[in-house]
Amino acid sequence: FAPLGLYSEKITDISELKAGDKIAIPDDPSNQARALRLLESAGLITLADDFGLFGDPSKVIDNPLNLEILPMVAQQTPRVLPDVAGSIINNGIAGQAGFDPANDPIYRESGEDESVYPYINLIAARxxxxxxxxxxxxxxxxxxxxxxxxxxxxxxxxxxxxxxxxxxxxxxxxxxxxxx
Structure with a gap:
């Protein structure tokens, strides 16, 4: 399992996010949905019951901090860190950008959370x-x-x-x- 992480150059804890802060997320359907679920697991947003596996920002039903969620090509998520409060970065891209995916995110997916199970890699056979x-x-x-x-x-x-x-x-x- 390769967890997504929320990275920041401006804050060290999600509790430091402020109203109107910008959060970059990957825009491909699978990782966009994972990123939104990550924000929900952090208590920052609430997603609609019908969010599904490939939900998008239109399925955010509560956003108390009025965070500005910015979908973008996944490879851009590390590059925009100076311009946003946080960026959700894929594990592989984070490593390529020089981050330590185990320690640098201020928040990351947990393997204990069943909502990530649809996104794990597995060996399968017919x-x-x-x-x-x-x-x-x-x-x-x-x-x-x-x-x-x-x-x-x-x-x-x-x-x-x-x-x-x-x-x-x-x-x-x-x-x-x-x-x-």
Whole structure:
């Protein structure tokens, strides 16, 4: 899991955000929705019940600080930091921009929050291949501690493995198919 983070050059805590502050977010549908969910989990906005997986700023139903949410190409989110109170930056882009994704965000997604589960990377196979020994071996190897350590090191400790049971993954997949 590679969490999104809220970065800032102007404040060190989300409680320092002021009315009318500008927040940059990625504009691609998946990460835009994740960014808005991040702002909601921080208690800064409220999203409509029908927000879904690809909601956009039009689904913000409460914004007590009247934050100005600025969607933009994800690669621009680090570059605008001098001009905004905060910018939600993808983990990989943050690392490329010289940030430490594990320590630099003033707020970031949590692997404990089930709202991020639709956005995690996983190894999947077609139903007819679920018992394929090669695929099972790949999953087994991927779960080795040295692989988790390599992923963490490669992303400057910004990515980590979330362990979900087969049942949790199947339930999540069913919910996604139903559009929940």
């Amino acid at each position: 139903t007819e291949d679920k018992d394929n020994e090669v695929y099972k071996k790949i999953v087994e190897l991927y779960q080795e501690p040295d692989i988790a350590a390599a992923i963490s090191e490669d992303t400057n400790h910004g990515s980590f493995i979330i362990e979900l049971s087969d049942e949790e993954i199947e339930q999540l997949f069913e919910e996604l198919k139903q559009g929940n």
